[in-house]
Amino acid sequence: MADAKVIRFDEDRPRRRGAGTRRVRAVPAPAPELVEEAVEPAAAEPGAEESGGAAWDRRIAGGLAFLRRRVTGDYEVDEFGYDKELTDQVLMSLMRPLFDKYFRVEVKGIENIPAEGGALIVANHSGTLPLDGLMMQVAVHDHHPAQRHLRLLAADLVFMLPVVNELARKAGHTLACSEDAQRLLEAGELVGVMPEGFKGIGKPFGDRYKLQRFGRGGFVSTALRAGTPIVPCSIVGAEEIYPMVGNAKTVARLLGIPYFPITPTFPWLGPLGAVPLPTKWTIQFGEPIATDGYPPEAAEDPMLMFNLTDEVREQIQHTLYKLLVQRRSVFF
Secondary structure: OOOOOOOOOOOOOOOOOOOOEEEEOOOOOOOHHHOOOOOOOOOOOOOOOOOHHHHHHHHHHHHHHHHHHHHHOOEEEEOOOOOHHHHHHHHHHHHHHHHHHHOOOEEEOHHHOOOOOOEEEEEOOOOOOOHHHHHHHHHHHHHOOOOOOEEEEEOHHHHHOOOHHHHHHHOOOEEOOHHHHHHHHHOOOEEEEOOOOHHHHOOOHHHOOOOOOOOOOHHHHHHHHHOOOEEEEEEEOHHHOOOOOEEOHHHHHHHOOOOOEEOOOOOOOHHHHHOOOOOOOEEEEOOOEOOOOOOHHHHHOHHHHHHHHHHHHHHHHHHHHHHHHHOOOOOO
16 A cells, blocks of 8 residues: 655744754654645635634644644754743643633733843732732733743742643743753843742732842842843732632641642632632833843842842832722722
8 A cells, every 4th residue: 555645734834943942752653544635725815804714724724733743742842841832822822811801911011021132020929829920921922012932930849749840841931040040041031030939929918019028139140140131020919819818837837838828718618719819910010120231240249139139129019009009999
């Protein structure tokens, strides 16, 4: 029996391999006799509106091409495990309904994020579960004219959890260490960091919108070494999704986690208590703070790092208070 001809779904789109990427070959390609021919829908003439049937044909063909690349392993990840195609076509699509419909996020100051080159986005952290980082990632991608991708720095715990570890790597997250952050910044990536860490995300509801300590200014040192701007980011709305009224510290120690939240709905309502409240969010990016004018040794100056850290923290806190005064309601 003669071999059947196989036509690649994406053969008319040459793929470029960026620096630091590797091609994955996870599973052998399917037998040729299983695929005879795949014909992409004809392109519409310039100026002509695409009919509903043609649009669906194009989407189906694109989806089949995506699945085929997944099955054959014909896709790329970078040295940190970031899978751009999976993030754009799957992970972002899963987060977008939360962003657009559930939290109805309003984005301000997106023009303060540079169109190209590295930048460090520093934001407040809250909400019991780290949904604020994911919403910030969608905000940057969907609202920035260049559709830039935000690479978040995450705590060790994220990479010790099964499934979560793999998804975090695929979405572009990496360990919150200065070495990884500097490599990403020097490669021209947008890097997001939330210096409050677990102190911010696990603080009681009574301390909402009061910034916790920003550590020792390690993020400032990283930005100084890379010569990239620091963009402050203030997030309002995340504090109320899981109002944390208590912390079962004994349970937290047994589970090996920083805190075990008690909210008005969790654990009393079981899994239903894990559903976040539909609060109205605002994410505002402030004016960037330049670091490229400092000499190389500035990254070792503790007083400079303290002053810049305090400047970033004060700008975020001031914007939080301003946004809180402007909002009409927690939910509208």
